[in-house]
Protein backbone atom coordinates (compact mmCIF):
# COMPACT_ATOMS: atom_id res chain seq x y z
CA UNK A 562 0.00 0.00 0.00
CA UNK A 563 1.22 3.53 -0.79
CA UNK A 564 0.67 5.74 2.24
CA UNK A 565 -0.87 9.19 1.85
CA UNK A 566 1.20 12.25 2.76
CA UNK A 567 -1.29 13.14 5.45
CA UNK A 568 -3.89 11.33 7.60
CA UNK A 569 -6.23 12.95 10.08
CA UNK A 570 -5.32 10.26 12.62
CA UNK A 571 -2.41 7.83 12.84
CA UNK A 572 -2.73 4.90 15.25
CA UNK A 573 0.46 3.06 16.23
CA UNK A 574 -0.18 -0.63 17.02
CA UNK A 575 -2.65 -3.16 15.62
CA UNK A 576 -3.65 -4.67 18.97
CA UNK A 577 -7.00 -4.28 20.74
CA UNK A 578 -6.29 -0.65 21.74
CA UNK A 579 -5.52 0.27 18.14
CA UNK A 580 -8.57 -1.63 16.92
CA UNK A 581 -10.83 0.04 19.53
CA UNK A 582 -9.62 3.48 18.42
CA UNK A 583 -9.97 2.69 14.70
CA UNK A 584 -13.48 1.33 15.18
CA UNK A 585 -14.53 4.44 17.13
CA UNK A 586 -13.25 6.62 14.27
CA UNK A 587 -15.07 4.58 11.64
CA UNK A 588 -17.75 6.62 9.90
CA UNK A 589 -16.44 9.90 11.35
CA UNK A 590 -15.02 10.97 7.99
CA UNK A 591 -11.53 11.28 9.51
CA UNK A 592 -8.90 9.50 7.43
CA UNK A 593 -7.16 6.96 9.66
CA UNK A 594 -4.01 4.87 9.33
CA UNK A 595 -2.99 2.00 11.63
CA UNK A 596 0.74 1.21 11.51
CA UNK A 597 2.03 -2.06 12.95
CA UNK A 598 5.73 -2.88 13.23
CA UNK A 599 5.24 -6.63 12.67
CA UNK A 600 3.90 -8.46 9.68
CA UNK A 601 0.13 -8.92 9.96
CA UNK A 602 -1.51 -10.89 11.40
CA UNK A 603 1.10 -10.56 14.14
CA UNK A 604 1.76 -12.94 17.06
CA UNK A 605 1.12 -11.59 20.58
CA UNK A 606 2.20 -13.58 23.61
CA UNK A 607 -1.07 -13.83 25.55
CA UNK A 608 -3.44 -16.50 26.89
CA UNK A 609 -5.84 -15.06 24.31
CA UNK A 610 -8.87 -15.45 26.54
CA UNK A 611 -11.66 -13.09 25.64
CA UNK A 612 -13.10 -12.57 29.14
CA UNK A 613 -16.87 -11.95 29.47
CA UNK A 614 -16.32 -8.16 29.58
CA UNK A 615 -14.32 -8.20 26.32
CA UNK A 616 -16.89 -10.53 24.85
CA UNK A 617 -19.65 -8.00 25.58
CA UNK A 618 -17.63 -5.06 24.29
CA UNK A 619 -16.77 -6.89 21.08
CA UNK A 620 -20.36 -8.03 20.50
CA UNK A 621 -21.67 -4.49 21.12
CA UNK A 622 -19.07 -2.69 19.01
CA UNK A 623 -17.66 -5.11 16.43
CA UNK A 624 -20.27 -7.87 16.07
CA UNK A 625 -20.12 -11.59 16.73
CA UNK A 626 -16.65 -13.16 16.90
CA UNK A 627 -16.18 -15.54 13.96
CA UNK A 628 -15.58 -19.17 14.96
CA UNK A 629 -12.35 -19.33 12.93
CA UNK A 630 -10.71 -17.00 15.50
CA UNK A 631 -11.45 -19.39 18.36
CA UNK A 632 -9.26 -22.33 19.28
CA UNK A 633 -10.09 -25.49 21.13
CA UNK A 634 -11.63 -25.60 23.68
CA UNK A 635 -13.57 -22.58 22.43
CA UNK A 636 -15.24 -21.91 25.80
CA UNK A 637 -13.27 -21.00 28.95
CA UNK A 638 -15.31 -21.47 32.13
CA UNK A 639 -13.22 -19.21 34.41
CA UNK A 640 -10.01 -19.08 36.43
CA UNK A 641 -8.79 -21.80 38.74
CA UNK A 642 -6.45 -20.45 41.39
CA UNK A 643 -3.90 -22.31 43.48
CA UNK A 644 -2.50 -19.96 46.16
CA UNK A 645 0.33 -22.20 47.40
CA UNK A 646 1.49 -25.72 46.58
CA UNK A 647 -0.24 -26.86 49.80
CA UNK A 648 -3.63 -25.26 49.10
CA UNK A 649 -6.45 -26.71 47.00
CA UNK A 650 -7.25 -25.38 43.53
CA UNK A 651 -10.26 -23.01 43.83
CA UNK A 652 -12.73 -22.19 41.11
CA UNK A 653 -12.77 -18.40 40.57
CA UNK A 654 -15.45 -17.40 38.11
CA UNK A 655 -14.61 -14.41 35.92
CA UNK A 656 -17.31 -12.45 37.78
CA UNK A 657 -15.24 -12.65 41.01
CA UNK A 658 -12.97 -9.79 39.85
CA UNK A 659 -15.51 -7.97 37.78
CA UNK A 660 -18.56 -6.21 39.14
CA UNK A 661 -21.60 -4.42 37.91
CA UNK A 662 -22.19 -5.44 34.32
CA UNK A 663 -24.60 -8.17 33.34
CA UNK A 664 -22.16 -10.49 31.63
CA UNK A 665 -22.05 -14.00 30.24
CA UNK A 666 -20.28 -16.37 32.63
CA UNK A 667 -17.90 -17.83 30.09
CA UNK A 668 -15.06 -16.49 27.98
CA UNK A 669 -13.71 -17.50 24.56
CA UNK A 670 -10.35 -19.08 23.84
CA UNK A 671 -8.88 -17.25 20.83
CA UNK A 672 -5.74 -16.91 18.72
CA UNK A 673 -4.60 -13.34 19.35
CA UNK A 674 -3.06 -12.90 15.91
CA UNK A 675 -6.38 -13.68 14.25
CA UNK A 676 -8.51 -11.88 16.86
CA UNK A 677 -6.58 -8.60 16.66
CA UNK A 678 -6.37 -8.59 12.87
CA UNK A 679 -10.10 -9.28 12.60
CA UNK A 680 -10.85 -6.45 15.07
CA UNK A 681 -8.69 -3.99 13.09
CA UNK A 682 -10.35 -4.99 9.82
CA UNK A 683 -13.82 -4.13 11.19
CA UNK A 684 -12.80 -0.46 10.91
CA UNK A 685 -12.44 1.72 7.81
CA UNK A 686 -8.79 2.56 8.62
CA UNK A 687 -5.91 1.83 6.25
CA UNK A 688 -3.78 -0.87 7.90
CA UNK A 689 -0.05 -1.10 7.22
CA UNK A 690 2.07 -3.95 8.61
CA UNK A 691 5.90 -4.01 8.67
CA UNK A 692 5.74 -0.31 9.52
CA UNK A 693 7.46 0.83 12.70
CA UNK A 694 6.84 4.14 14.45
CA UNK A 695 10.20 5.74 15.07
CA UNK A 696 9.62 9.34 16.22
CA UNK A 697 7.23 12.28 16.19
CA UNK A 698 7.80 16.03 15.78
CA UNK A 699 5.32 18.84 16.35
CA UNK A 700 4.95 21.01 13.23
CA UNK A 701 2.59 23.89 13.97
CA UNK A 702 -0.82 22.33 14.69
CA UNK A 703 0.16 19.03 13.08
CA UNK A 704 2.59 16.23 13.80
CA UNK A 705 5.21 14.77 11.50
CA UNK A 706 5.38 11.06 12.22
CA UNK A 707 8.58 9.23 11.26
CA UNK A 708 8.07 5.61 10.25
CA UNK A 709 10.19 2.75 8.96
CA UNK A 710 8.10 0.94 6.36
CA UNK A 711 9.53 -2.26 4.87
CA UNK A 712 12.98 -1.04 5.99
CA UNK A 713 12.68 2.45 4.42
CA UNK A 714 12.32 5.73 6.34
CA UNK A 715 9.22 7.74 5.51
CA UNK A 716 7.41 10.63 7.20
CA UNK A 717 3.66 11.21 7.26
CA UNK A 718 1.74 14.22 8.61
CA UNK A 719 -1.22 13.89 10.96
CA UNK A 720 -3.47 15.98 13.21
CA UNK A 721 -3.71 13.32 15.92
CA UNK A 722 -1.46 10.46 16.97
CA UNK A 723 -2.78 7.55 19.05
CA UNK A 724 -0.06 5.45 20.69
CA UNK A 725 -1.58 1.97 21.05
CA UNK A 726 1.81 0.32 20.93
CA UNK A 727 1.74 -1.78 24.09
CA UNK A 728 3.77 -1.99 27.29
CA UNK A 729 7.08 -0.66 25.97
CA UNK A 730 5.38 2.09 23.92
CA UNK A 731 7.80 4.11 21.82
CA UNK A 732 5.16 6.82 21.39
CA UNK A 733 5.15 7.18 25.21
CA UNK A 734 8.96 7.19 25.36
CA UNK A 735 9.26 9.86 22.67
CA UNK A 736 6.46 12.03 24.10
CA UNK A 737 7.40 11.70 27.77
CA UNK A 738 11.17 11.08 28.02
CA UNK A 739 11.93 9.87 31.54
CA UNK A 740 8.41 8.60 32.31
CA UNK A 741 9.50 4.99 31.86
CA UNK A 742 11.92 5.39 34.78
CA UNK A 743 8.81 5.43 36.99
CA UNK A 744 7.46 2.15 35.56
CA UNK A 745 8.08 -1.29 37.08
CA UNK A 746 8.41 -4.19 34.63
CA UNK A 747 7.30 -7.78 35.09
CA UNK A 748 9.05 -10.09 32.61
CA UNK A 749 7.01 -13.15 31.58
CA UNK A 750 8.30 -16.28 29.86
CA UNK A 751 6.29 -19.00 28.08
CA UNK A 752 6.93 -22.44 26.65
CA UNK A 753 4.44 -24.22 24.40
CA UNK A 754 4.34 -28.01 24.36
CA UNK A 755 2.69 -30.99 22.82
CA UNK A 756 2.05 -33.65 25.43
CA UNK A 757 -0.43 -34.09 28.27
CA UNK A 758 -1.33 -32.73 31.71
CA UNK A 759 -4.08 -33.66 34.15
CA UNK A 760 -5.65 -30.15 34.22
CA UNK A 761 -9.06 -29.55 32.60
CA UNK A 762 -8.53 -27.61 29.32
CA UNK A 763 -11.68 -25.51 29.87
CA UNK A 764 -10.08 -23.33 32.59
CA UNK A 765 -7.29 -20.77 32.95
CA UNK A 766 -5.10 -22.02 35.83
CA UNK A 767 -3.23 -19.48 37.99
CA UNK A 768 -0.50 -20.75 40.31
CA UNK A 769 0.68 -18.28 42.92
CA UNK A 770 3.24 -20.18 45.03
CA UNK A 771 6.33 -18.03 45.44
CA UNK A 772 8.60 -20.93 44.54
CA UNK A 773 7.33 -20.86 40.93
CA UNK A 774 6.60 -17.17 40.35
CA UNK A 775 7.13 -13.63 41.65
CA UNK A 776 3.85 -12.57 39.98
CA UNK A 777 1.66 -15.45 38.81
CA UNK A 778 2.19 -18.53 36.69
CA UNK A 779 -0.43 -19.91 34.31
CA UNK A 780 -1.37 -23.04 32.42
CA UNK A 781 -3.85 -23.06 29.55
CA UNK A 782 -4.63 -25.01 26.43
CA UNK A 783 -4.58 -23.85 22.79
CA UNK A 784 -5.86 -26.53 20.44
CA UNK A 785 -3.59 -29.56 21.02
CA UNK A 786 -0.89 -27.46 22.79
CA UNK A 787 -0.24 -26.83 26.49
CA UNK A 788 1.08 -23.36 27.35
CA UNK A 789 3.02 -22.62 30.56
CA UNK A 790 3.89 -19.04 31.57
CA UNK A 791 5.53 -17.58 34.63
CA UNK A 792 6.07 -13.96 35.58
CA UNK A 793 8.86 -12.49 37.72
CA UNK A 794 10.26 -9.12 38.78
CA UNK A 795 13.88 -9.78 37.77
CA UNK A 796 14.46 -10.91 34.19
CA UNK A 797 17.57 -12.90 35.20
CA UNK A 798 15.43 -15.09 37.48
CA UNK A 799 12.79 -16.06 34.95
CA UNK A 800 14.30 -19.32 33.65
CA UNK A 801 14.90 -20.64 37.20
CA UNK A 802 11.31 -19.90 38.21
CA UNK A 803 10.08 -21.42 34.97
CA UNK A 804 12.05 -24.63 35.53
CA UNK A 805 10.65 -24.86 39.09
CA UNK A 806 7.14 -24.40 37.69
CA UNK A 807 7.59 -27.08 35.06
CA UNK A 808 9.02 -29.53 37.62
CA UNK A 809 6.10 -28.81 39.98
CA UNK A 810 3.59 -29.51 37.20
CA UNK A 811 5.41 -32.72 36.22
CA UNK A 812 5.36 -33.96 39.82
CA UNK A 813 1.90 -32.78 40.91
CA UNK A 814 -0.20 -32.52 37.76
CA UNK A 815 1.25 -35.20 35.52
CA UNK A 816 2.74 -32.86 32.91
CA UNK A 817 4.37 -34.97 30.21
CA UNK A 818 6.14 -32.97 27.52
CA UNK A 819 6.43 -34.65 24.15
CA UNK A 820 7.93 -31.72 22.28
CA UNK A 821 8.64 -28.03 22.99
CA UNK A 822 7.22 -26.16 19.99
CA UNK A 823 7.99 -22.54 20.97
CA UNK A 824 9.33 -20.33 23.75
CA UNK A 825 9.05 -16.55 24.12
CA UNK A 826 9.23 -13.67 26.56
CA UNK A 827 7.31 -10.43 27.07
CA UNK A 828 6.95 -7.81 29.80
CA UNK A 829 3.96 -6.40 31.63
CA UNK A 830 4.13 -3.07 33.47
CA UNK A 831 2.84 -2.17 36.93
CA UNK A 832 1.36 1.13 35.67
CA UNK A 833 -2.25 0.25 36.38
CA UNK A 834 -1.49 -1.49 39.69
CA UNK A 835 0.31 1.63 40.92
CA UNK A 836 -2.19 4.05 39.29
CA UNK A 837 0.64 5.49 37.23
CA UNK A 838 -1.31 6.14 34.00
CA UNK A 839 0.10 8.17 31.12
CA UNK A 840 -2.69 9.43 28.85
CA UNK A 841 -0.75 11.70 26.48
CA UNK A 842 -0.62 15.40 25.75
CA UNK A 843 -2.28 17.79 23.27
CA UNK A 844 -3.10 15.72 20.16
CA UNK A 845 -1.10 12.63 21.21
CA UNK A 846 -3.15 10.07 23.14
CA UNK A 847 -1.93 6.81 24.72
CA UNK A 848 -4.38 3.90 24.86
CA UNK A 849 -4.27 0.30 26.10
CA UNK A 850 -1.12 -0.84 27.86
CA UNK A 851 0.80 2.10 26.39
CA UNK A 852 -1.34 4.31 28.64
CA UNK A 853 -1.18 1.84 31.55
CA UNK A 854 -4.66 0.31 31.22
CA UNK A 855 -4.85 -3.26 32.56
CA UNK A 856 -7.54 -4.95 34.65
CA UNK A 857 -5.28 -7.20 36.72
CA UNK A 858 -4.13 -9.78 34.16
CA UNK A 859 -6.97 -8.98 31.77
CA UNK A 860 -5.90 -6.47 29.16
CA UNK A 861 -8.00 -7.02 26.05
CA UNK A 862 -11.05 -5.30 27.57
CA UNK A 863 -9.21 -2.29 29.00
CA UNK A 864 -7.31 -1.85 25.74
CA UNK A 865 -10.46 -2.00 23.62
CA UNK A 866 -12.29 0.43 25.92
CA UNK A 867 -9.45 2.92 26.31
CA UNK A 868 -8.81 2.68 22.56
CA UNK A 869 -12.45 3.53 21.91
CA UNK A 870 -12.18 6.44 24.37
CA UNK A 871 -9.16 7.76 22.42
CA UNK A 872 -11.00 7.48 19.09
CA UNK A 873 -14.11 9.14 20.55
CA UNK A 874 -11.94 11.88 22.07
CA UNK A 875 -10.49 12.73 18.64
CA UNK A 876 -13.98 12.97 17.12
CA UNK A 877 -15.13 15.18 20.01
CA UNK A 878 -12.02 17.39 19.72
CA UNK A 879 -12.62 17.91 15.99
CA UNK A 880 -16.28 18.79 16.58
CA UNK A 881 -15.80 21.02 19.65
CA UNK A 882 -12.32 22.48 19.08
CA UNK A 883 -11.32 21.35 22.59
CA UNK A 884 -7.84 19.80 23.07
CA UNK A 885 -8.04 16.05 22.38
CA UNK A 886 -6.20 15.22 25.61
CA UNK A 887 -8.89 17.03 27.66
CA UNK A 888 -11.63 15.03 25.94
CA UNK A 889 -9.67 11.80 26.45
CA UNK A 890 -9.03 12.44 30.14
CA UNK A 891 -12.79 12.65 30.67
CA UNK A 892 -13.71 9.69 28.43
CA UNK A 893 -10.99 7.38 29.83
CA UNK A 894 -11.80 8.10 33.48
CA UNK A 895 -14.35 5.31 33.88
CA UNK A 896 -11.96 2.66 32.55
CA UNK A 897 -9.15 3.91 34.79
CA UNK A 898 -11.51 3.60 37.79
CA UNK A 899 -12.48 0.12 36.64
CA UNK A 900 -8.84 -0.99 36.34
CA UNK A 901 -8.17 0.37 39.84
CA UNK A 902 -11.20 -1.50 41.18
CA UNK A 903 -10.13 -4.81 39.64
CA UNK A 904 -6.69 -4.46 41.25
CA UNK A 905 -8.40 -3.79 44.60
CA UNK A 906 -10.65 -6.86 44.18
CA UNK A 907 -7.67 -9.01 43.19
CA UNK A 908 -5.70 -7.83 46.24
CA UNK A 909 -8.70 -8.60 48.49
CA UNK A 910 -8.90 -12.20 47.19
CA UNK A 911 -5.14 -12.85 47.28
CA UNK A 912 -4.26 -10.80 50.36
CA UNK A 913 -1.59 -8.83 48.48
CA UNK A 914 -1.11 -6.75 45.33
CA UNK A 915 0.28 -9.28 42.90
CA UNK A 916 2.05 -6.61 40.82
CA UNK A 917 3.89 -5.33 43.92
CA UNK A 918 4.77 -8.78 45.24
CA UNK A 919 8.22 -8.97 46.78
CA UNK A 920 8.66 -5.17 46.88
CA UNK A 921 7.35 -4.81 50.43
CA UNK A 922 4.38 -2.73 49.18
CA UNK A 923 0.90 -4.08 49.71
CA UNK A 924 -1.31 -1.18 48.68
CA UNK A 925 -3.30 -1.44 45.46
Ligand SMILES: Cc1cc2nc3c(=O)[nH]c(=O)nc-3n(C[C@H](O)[C@H](O)[C@H](O)COP(=O)(O)OP(=O)(O)OC[C@H]3O[C@@H](n4cnc5c(N)ncnc54)[C@H](O)[C@@H]3O)c2cc1C
Pocket residue numbers: 573574575576577578579596597598599603605606607608609610611612615692693694695725726727728730731749790827828829848849850851855858859860861862864
Ligand atom coordinates in the same frame (compact mmCIF):
# COMPACT_ATOMS: atom_id res chain seq x y z
C1 LIG B 1 1.32 -13.85 29.38
C2 LIG B 1 0.14 -12.92 29.19
C3 LIG B 1 -1.13 -13.45 29.10
C4 LIG B 1 -2.22 -12.61 28.93
N1 LIG B 1 -3.47 -13.16 28.82
C5 LIG B 1 -4.54 -12.36 28.65
C6 LIG B 1 -5.83 -12.92 28.44
O1 LIG B 1 -6.00 -14.14 28.40
N2 LIG B 1 -6.89 -12.09 28.27
C7 LIG B 1 -6.72 -10.73 28.32
O2 LIG B 1 -7.72 -10.01 28.22
N3 LIG B 1 -5.51 -10.17 28.44
C8 LIG B 1 -4.42 -10.96 28.59
N4 LIG B 1 -3.17 -10.40 28.69
C9 LIG B 1 -3.02 -8.95 28.54
C10 LIG B 1 -3.14 -8.57 27.05
O3 LIG B 1 -2.33 -9.41 26.27
C11 LIG B 1 -2.69 -7.11 26.85
O4 LIG B 1 -3.17 -6.31 27.90
C12 LIG B 1 -3.22 -6.54 25.53
O5 LIG B 1 -2.69 -7.23 24.43
C13 LIG B 1 -2.83 -5.07 25.41
O6 LIG B 1 -3.35 -4.58 24.20
P1 LIG B 1 -2.71 -3.30 23.51
O7 LIG B 1 -3.49 -3.08 22.27
O8 LIG B 1 -2.57 -2.22 24.49
O9 LIG B 1 -1.23 -3.75 23.15
P2 LIG B 1 -0.67 -5.01 22.23
O10 LIG B 1 -1.72 -6.02 22.13
O11 LIG B 1 0.61 -5.31 22.83
O12 LIG B 1 -0.54 -4.29 20.83
C14 LIG B 1 0.44 -3.32 20.62
C15 LIG B 1 0.89 -3.44 19.18
O13 LIG B 1 1.79 -2.37 18.90
C16 LIG B 1 2.82 -2.85 18.06
N5 LIG B 1 3.96 -1.95 18.21
C17 LIG B 1 4.80 -1.82 19.27
N6 LIG B 1 5.72 -0.89 19.02
C18 LIG B 1 5.48 -0.41 17.77
C19 LIG B 1 6.11 0.57 16.95
N7 LIG B 1 7.20 1.26 17.37
N8 LIG B 1 5.59 0.80 15.74
C20 LIG B 1 4.49 0.12 15.28
N9 LIG B 1 3.86 -0.83 16.02
C21 LIG B 1 4.35 -1.09 17.25
C22 LIG B 1 3.09 -4.25 18.61
O14 LIG B 1 3.76 -5.07 17.67
C23 LIG B 1 1.67 -4.73 18.91
O15 LIG B 1 1.09 -5.39 17.82
C24 LIG B 1 -2.05 -11.21 28.85
C25 LIG B 1 -0.75 -10.68 28.92
C26 LIG B 1 0.34 -11.53 29.07
C27 LIG B 1 1.72 -10.94 29.11
